[in-house]
Each structure stands twice: as structure tokens, then as C-alpha cells.
Amino acid sequence: MRILLVEDDEMIGDSLRLALRRQGYAADWVRDGRAADAVLASERFDAVLLDLGLPQRSGIEVLRALRGRGDATPVIVLTARDTLADKVAGLDAGADDYLVKPFELDELLARLRALGRRAAGRVETAIQVGDLRLDPATREVSRAGRAIALSAREFAVLQALVERPGAVLSRAQLEDRLYGWGEELESNAISVYVHQLRRKLGDDLIHTQRGVGYYVGPAKSG
């Protein structure tokens, strides 16, 4: 999942970005409302963590502009202002959820997973494709009941693929999901992760669509 963090507090921003990256999310960070507007208008994210009190433009203005463009990217509002009016204003401006600072990282991660489920139209927390089961909450993966240990990056690649069985994801799309700006990226990183996943999970699960990318689910012809 690729996440945009909009936060002007250096300490909160820095620790959140680090925590998200440790969990295998691609996390990018901007520090004011105008930068958030520009990035959201030009790049695609799976979720936005949006502070309300920001320099240049408020979080509410950023949110209204986003929804005004018809952009349905899930947004969690982060606010220190624990007043009913702020929460209502955030939700009315198009937020999907909110968290009042200070919050526990575990709660934020659980809410991100819930947003991911809703965006994918899932009710179950675990994703099942054939005999493969992947649980974003517990980060457990099993095949035919046998547990398989994956690294955070391997898990992120597999999750991106199984969330939309049959959909072909290019290397660039997978890189987008895995890496934030400025994160070091080997040119063949995605191929290496797919290779490792095939070694651990069996080579009949992740298919290559030649010249396009990778997918899971029933093999397509050609």
C-alpha cells in the first residue's frame, strides 16, 4: 500500500513515516497543504493520513479539493483538536475516518487495514486465492494450511497481487506500492521478490504476463 502522510510536525511525521515503512508500506511525506494538493493531483496513493492544522492550506481545504476533483482516495484525518466540531467537519469534507492525536500506532495500522478492506470490497480480514491465505492483520501467509514466513517486502508484493486476482500489475506499479520517494531501489528488485515468493510458495501461484507484469489466479493463455 502506498500512503501519503501530510503532517507539519517534524517529530510526528518522521516517526510515522519510519513506522509505516517498517510495516512494509510505501510512505511519502509532505509538510504543508499546498504541497499535499500538488502531490495528490498528480500521483496515486492507496490512502492519505491528513493532519488538519497545516501551513499554506488547512487539511480540510486539501480534503475538499481532493473530493472536488472526484478523487475517492481513502483519507484518515489526524487531528490534535479533540472537538466534536472538528471531527464532524472532517467527515463532512470527505474523510473516511479520523484519529485524535496522540494515538497508538497499532490503532492507526488497524484503521489502514480496515480502509484497505473497504476499498477492495472485502468483509473478511484474510484474503483467500485458491489454497493461498494471506491475512493483512496478522501478516500470516499459508498455502494449503502450511504457514510460510515472508519478509515485509515479499508480503507487500504478494498482498498487492492477491488483492486483485487476475489483474496484471507491472513492475512499475509494484514498485509504486513498495517504495516511497528517495528510497533506494535496485532496478531488478521486484523480479527478485517475485523469485523469492515463487521459491517459498511454489511456482504455480504468481504468473508472468510477458512484457506486462505479474498476476495471481488462474493462468491466462499466451
Ligand code: CA
Ligand atoms: Ca499540524
